[in-house]
Amino acid sequence: MGKITEINTGYDKILKLLEGEDSQQVAGDDVIGTPVATRVYDLIYNGSYIAAAIVKKIAKAMNSGWDVDNEDLKDWLKNFPVVYVAKCLIKYGNCYLEVIRKKNGEISRLLPIPTNTIAKIKGGGYKQQVGAKFSYFNEFTPLDQRDKQKKIWIGTGAPTKELKYNKLKQSCGYNPNLNEVIHLMDQETDNKRYGKSMFESCMHQLLLLRYIDEYYNAYFDNGCIRLSLFHVKNLKENEEISDENRKIFADFMKEQAKGLQNAHKTLLIENELGKIDLTDELDANQWISYRRELQKSIAMAFEMPYDMIDSSDANRATSTSALEAFYSYTIVPLQNIILGCVENIVEDDPKWKDKKIEKIAFLKMNTKNLKEESETVKNLVTNKIITINEARKWMGYAPIDGGDILIGGDQTNLTLGKEDIDTIKKTKALLQAEINDLSFSK
Structure with missing residues (x-):
């Protein structure tokens, strides 16, 4: 079959992420490696616009502010790297913070440690390595x-x-010459040493999205040409290719023209040439449709309303119930990991230990759909079900003079059926329970 030349090879091969990848973390008898190398998650994050968008949105939602009953601690917590911790927990399932203490044991600050540089060691403690340099931590x-x-x-x-x-x-043991490390990890795993990335449950979908993007990149980088084979055309008229040459050709195609890394490659074989187009015209709509379905699957894995990712979607999902599910199943568990870390610090730090701090929490994320809630409150007030001040309290406003009496009734123009009345009664019961737990804003 003559000498073969490759033209427009395009991109390097994408790592076979799902088949495993050697960890870049420290290797040695004393080190316990992670189940999945951090580099795998970095490649997914850096190569996927949707993965990066999801991480940023969740991290931003987690950083809702602190609700603490000690002003000094509240000020100290303003420097807590919430967004950094959130991103690490989402991407890797693990986050490491170096503890900087004063001589009296007080914790002055927490410094982030890059997750891909540190690993656990047997018997407790951690070993970090960057290039040839390494450091141990308690x-x-x-x-x-x-x-x-x-x-x-x-x-x-x-x-x-x-x-x-x-x-x-x-x-x-504990080496007094070394600093400590706080290890925050996702607890939803059977592994007692390392947490699990939130990417893990939708890794196939994220990789498929990446492959689609790589395919289009190769398509445009190579001049939008279709995959073609220029082959030897030296057979006599009506002469068929021998079985031996067919096998050679089939093996050649498998090796040289199959797979994403060879997308839109052109192959030349010396001698007189003919041309075979190996692909159909690109169906962009099919790819775009499939990409949208993949994005929806990924959003579901994160309990995230899809239109938080793509506002062009017709089936908008940011109803109060969808946002509350996102808050309850995604945001709160991650915030609880951070709160557990803060509570451990407060219990051990001499500065806070005896202050009897009873409340450490994040401010609750607002999951209400303001338009829907306003219409509901209007109906409740105008039908003498709640007072104006009860409505203001629920919506987060301070009371007003004269707002504690029921108004509405006959002067309302609303026409309510039995279903409307039943719905209002149910809403009132839920509302009253919520009102009882609220405080007026100052």
């Missing part, structure tokens, strides 16, 4: 446990700036 260790853990570390014989596993104690 696990977050409460002050009242330091002395006991320090004795274990001394018994391991580890160097001054390192940790070493003690088989008998099954621990590395």
